[in-house]
Amino acid sequence: xxxxxxxxxxxxxxxxxxxxxxxxxxxxxxxxxxxxxxxxxxxxxxxxxxxxxxxxxxxxxxxxxxxxxxxxxxxxxxxxxxxxxxxxxxxxxxxxxxxxxxxxxxxxxxxxxxxxxxxxxxxxxxxxxxxxxxxxxxxxxxxxxxxxxxxxxxxxxxxxxxxxxxxxxxxxxxxxxxxxxxxxxxxxxxxxxxxxx
Ligand SMILES: Cc1cc2nc3c(=O)[nH]c(=O)nc-3n(C[C@H](O)[C@H](O)[C@H](O)COP(=O)(O)O)c2cc1C
Numbered sequence: 001x002x003x004x005x006x007x008x009x010x011x012x013x014x015x016x017x018x019x020x021x022x023x024x025x026x027x028x029x030x031x032x033x034x035x036x037x038x039x040x041x042x043x044x045x046x047x048x049x050x051x052x053x054x055x056x057x058x059x060x061x062x063x064x065x066x067x068x069x070x071x072x073x074x075x076x077x078x079x080x081x082x083x084x085x086x087x088x089x090x091x092x093x094x095x096x097x098x099x100x101x102x103x104x105x106x107x108x109x110x111x112x113x114x115x116x117x118x119x120x121x122x123x124x125x126x127x128x129x130x131x132x133x134x135x136x137x138x139x140x141x142x143x144x145x146x147x148x149x150x151x152x153x154x155x156x157x158x159x160x161x162x163x164x165x166x167x168x169x170x171x172x173x174x175x176x177x178x179x180x181x182x183x184x185x186x187x188x189x190x191x192x193x194x195x196x197x
């Protein structure tokens with residue numbers, strides 16, 4: 001199983017990035033390969049000038065194409081998801097997420113915008129034809145500790161529980177996806193089908 005992880009924060013020190021890092025570790029421990037991208041790693045010029053042929057964007061697209069799922073996290077900016085993330089999502093083709101399971105997550109300063117995943121991010125992911133969109137996860141800043149030397153555990157207990165539940169659901173949805181048939185097995189099935197006609 002392959003998952004692309006996409007971070008939408010322009011900040012190097014990022015709470016949504018902490019969620020993604022912990023989610024990546026959990027998925028890897030459960031046998032899932034994770035390829036990570038951060039919006040800030042893409043050349044700003046390519047994003048602002050909507051360069052569809054940007055090598056970094058093409059590389060992301062190739063990984064999304066091969067992936068079973070997308071894990072995406074964004075900070076809430078002005079009651080929506082980050083504009084930087086939108087400039088990147090705008091460069092994906094219309095059906096980029098077809099056949100993918102998607103787990104969207106957001107972090108924000110206040111629970112006043114806890115529905116930003118539902119009313120802002122999910123419609124865009126739907127426009128990209130996400131096949132199975134899981135319930136989003138919202139975390140308040142006060143629930144995430146980060147920074148060097150932080151002695152606190154990175155997540156508040158309640159958030160850690162919700163993240164684990166979301167990841168278990170994501171993992172189950174990934175496992176449910178139809179697997180491509182081994183060419184060997186396919187050949188055998190075709191042969192036996194011929195004999196049974
Ligand atoms: C420009 C800007 C706009 C923000 N707007 C909101 C907002 O509308 N609602 C909210 O709850 N938090 C808002 N915040 C707080 C961030 O969403 C919050 O700190 C988030 O966890 C940052 O994620 P990051 O560390 O991954 O960048 C804003 C922060 C910035 C820098």
